[in-house]
Amino acid sequence: MSIGNSPEDERPFEDVSEETRPSIGRALQQARIAAGLTVDDISAATRVRIAIVHAIEADDFAPCGGDVYARGHIRTLARAVQLDPEPLIAQYDAERGGRPAPTPAAPLFEAERIRPERRGPNWTAAMVAAIVVVIGFVGFTMVKGGDGGGREQVAGGAAPTTGTSAPPRAGTTKKPADPKPDPTDSAIAAAPRDKVTVQVSAPDGRSWISAKDHSGRLLFDGLLEQGDSRTFQDNSRIDLVLGDAGAIQLYVNGKRIQDDFRPGSVERLTYTKGDPEVG
Structure with a gap:
């Protein structure tokens, strides 16, 4: 054994x-x-x-x-x-080798710093500058000599004034510019009250979106690139699906939706003529 x-x-x-x-x-x-x-x-x-x-x-x-x-x-x-x-x-x-680390936001928007190439002195530019200075000095001397020294120069280049300044003519007073209306207020005024209007934009990224009207008819199904915007309108309801809700900015019936959607989250939303609620 x-x-x-x-x-x-x-x-x-x-x-x-x-x-x-x-x-x-x-x-x-x-x-x-x-x-x-x-x-x-x-x-x-x-x-x-x-x-x-x-x-x-x-x-x-x-x-x-x-x-x-x-x-x-x-x-x-x-x-x-x-x-x-x-x-x-x-x-x-x-x-796929692990989830990639998030890209810092600063390098995406910081302009690339390009180190200037070191070059030798530009003698042509120096000569041109010297000629311009000489011509300017000669011209100034001739103009000053033609004045005959009869007028006294005033410090700071301001001409002396005598008496009181003339009052402004009637009708020439400028009125302060009217303050510009807030874009959101303009959008609210432009949105028709008898319909639901939804504007979807992607200012900071891109996202796949889908939009349907109250009958289920597909209004849009595709990728919204960064900087693109789409507006949908229906008599009673708009149904949305956002593939990356964190990259989307919404205006409903002319008012911005302030929901904080997480990047990469999929959101299904429905809006009607009464949305969003006042306040």
């Missing part, structure tokens, strides 16, 4: 690595099927387009338009099929 490990002890360990874990798309698909939902059901419930749902379940995140939008869609779809989105978000970040 030999002394040592038994054959059972020499069996390979069971593979419990992360490779056995289903992919993000597979996990979402399995949870959707287990919940008895179709892709159309998920798209209608989350406002995520059918093509994007199919792509995510196939682990193709390119149609999302970037990591920020991909995380938002993963979180939305996971909640729709009763899954905890955080492990899926962590898995998404791990597969």
